[in-house]
Amino acid sequence: MDINSIKAKLSALQTQQSRPSGEARKNVLWKPAVGKQTIRIVPSAYNKSNPFSELYFHYGIDKNPIISPTNWNEKDPIVEFAKQLRTSKDKESWRLARKLDPKMRVFVPIIVRGEEADGVKLWGFGKEIYMELLSMVEDEDIGDYTDIISGRDLNLTTVGADTTGTGFNKTTVRARTKESTLTDDDTLLQTILNDQPEPLKVFSRMSFDDMKSVLQKWLAPDEEEGVISSEPASNFDDAKPAKEELPWKKSENPFTLETQGKKVESKADKFDSLFNDDDNDLPF
DSSP, rough: HHHHHHHHHHHHHHHHHHHHHHHHHHHHHEOOOSSEEEEEEESSOOOOOOOOOOEEOOOOOSOOOOEOOGGTTTOHHHEEEEEEETTTTOHHHHHHHHHHHHHHEEEEEEEEEEEEOGGEEEEEEHHHHHHHHHHHHHHHTTTOOOOTBBBBEEEEEEOHHHHHHEEEEEEEEESSSSOOSSOOHHHHHHHHOOOOOHHHSSSOOOOOOHHHHHHHHOOOSSSSSOOOOOOOSSSSTTTTOOOOGGGGSOOOOOOOOOOOOOOOHHHHHHHHHHHSSTTTTOOO
């Protein structure tokens, strides 16, 4: 009996048990409905100094987004394949490589005003809202809106795809001018601060080999499964996207809370519309 193999299997099963089911995950992940809503970003139970979790996903390759193993500093076969594409001098190979890079999605714990009893949710968004929220922290008139005593609620206004003309909803965020407590209910406060979904445990991980298989089918859907080489390119760098591909990665997060088969071209073109707006109506 291979003891290491047994241990790995046990670890995988234990990890699966710690993740919410598909239905439970829907209840954990939140996105604004069309109209107006008020929320409060709350201190993270897992990172007292920063409520934001930057996670990386592959979109458009499978029916659901695929969370990248780079979030755990592990090798990602799709990233490795993209690196191989970059060794080519072919323009379309480079375009496809850029689209295969994992894209950042940010998650933050929130409560929805009027629905506090439903518990803490995770709101996911892209770089536009992320930068807006970070800018508010640096604004002396707003500051730490997560403070449980003197923080601020946030007003969200979301317009539908028929109004934006982009095919996606768009949300704007405004901090309320008046400071407020998170809640005056001590029991509810402790529940909010301690009973939160952990971002990295919300999403199911796909094995290295399964990711290779998904990529193979996406690249050549009408062909029998072949072999995709995903051996590490030189100097594997934790599979983070190249800086020039995600320029907003250069911006620093100022949070310092002290409180709680087909042609390559066709595949690349398919991604252009998908990622035209980073804050589009993604599944989460």
